[in-house]
Amino acid sequence: MTPSGPDTGREDTGIGPRWRVLCDDGAGAVDGLALDEALLAPYGREANGVDGVDAAHPTDGSHQPVTATVRLYTYAPHCALVGHYQSLESELDLAACAAAGVGVGRRPTGGGAIIMGPDQLGVAIATRAPAGASPRTLLARYGGGLADGLAGLGIDARFAGKNDLVVGGRKIAGLGLYLDPHGALLFHASLLCDLDVALMLSVLSIPGAKLAGHGVSRVQERITTVSEQLGRHVSAADVRGRVADALLAAAGAEGLASVPTAAEQHRAATLTEQRYGAPAWLSGRPQPPGARASAMLATPGGLLRVYVGVQRDALSAVLFAGDLSVMAPALLGLETRLRWCRADPDRIAEIVNADGAAAELGVAPQALAETISAAAARALARAGGASPMRPAGSCYFPEPAATSGSPAERDRRVRAPLSERSAA
């Protein structure tokens, strides 16, 4: 690792001139997340720097303050982590996790369920939240450093959807952001260096696995890895140094190799016990029931089926399938852009109209938007109904439509205004 970078003149961004760099492997699902949050404490408004690596008195004698800590780490094989507001039981097959020895945890950041292990690089950046910066700006700032690291490997990764990094429309990294009430910021990213798709399908509740037995190929249509891009197996350890260099360079920061301080380890142990490992945190707060549904659209290339999952009043997942001979790349991008958008016809139309997917399919944007909205309406109706439905929201797919209720009942629900169907 080269602990230096060019002066990019970005001090005004809140990123200072020196970053601590921590590297570790084999984190557990619970203690790995706890250490990330423990790293935040020195960056709150009331804090005075990193314990033992104090801002005013760096251990190396430098007078430069330490203004951020970046941790580049991997989890023990394997861990399944759900997003902050997701249902553990809904997103994970907990029996399969237990059988496979997969640890489970809940992140402080949003987003969907992911699987982590030696081939997925975890990135955590802890720093003071800059004043006046929007979440989108912050995600772009830190995610840009990660994209720079991939560019250094010859991989052209770009932002897509709700701040995923994609290569050719396929997801290669997910990003998340958590701001704590004390003014500290935690940026999270998971970079897919490689992925055991079969294991992922066995422990995450991903409906792609149930689509005519083509789960693996469905996943591979939507995600890629560093290994695939480079044509050889690449582990997280292989790319860690390059990612660190890129993050430091993007911030105009100098790196200071470090380890967690005793105080950070103590805080992590406390957080493991009281937060991340606590049953109340793992189970999450009660969620309204989510649901899934589908709708169909005839296109010149064949029938398109749109699967939609909802959680509260948002689209937690969108999947396009059908008997199309070729899945248009633009459709995969549209899936990403629609995920977590408001399940509202106007919002859906806005996104579809700004996208090239309808043209690629040979249909009017309005027709595509109405089909998606129809699926959303059915899902919202089901979410508000008595049928037990599982909230959707894995990173990649919703589940195929549930079939409860008579056709007449489904039609009645679909015809009701969307506004009357938000999840209870």
Next chain:
Amino acid sequence: MLTVAGYTLDPALRYEPATNVWVADLGDGRVRVGLDPLGAETSGDIVAVSFAASGAALAAGEAMAIIEAAKFVGPLAAPVPGRLAAVNPAVIDAPGQINADPYGAWLAELDGVPADRLAALVGGEAAITAWFADAVARFRAEGAIAQ
């Protein structure tokens, strides 16, 4: 109503620029607060919101709610000091309404708000217009909102 850089603003409200929160004076030291259109847009699609305990005494800048958008979880700071007197249950059930209708989907009401703290927020057509135009320009320059 005002339109500034394509966004609707209400000159009858006051605004907290750092957090893009609007504040409506309900009288007798009570205010209603919500995210302004820029705050709603730059948070992304909001999928959940939770609040501090009812009756909690909040200092300005202290978290009165936790906003959860698609890829972001973070606090929403109280724009003025006061007691959390009420929350809007509609946004708990349908948090996406904060994006769809930032003024209609109010978040919370505070009481016991000192008049001078309310008066210190951005208010009046000229001040609101100047502040908001600058904020939009900055967010556009950062790529946080579309050009």
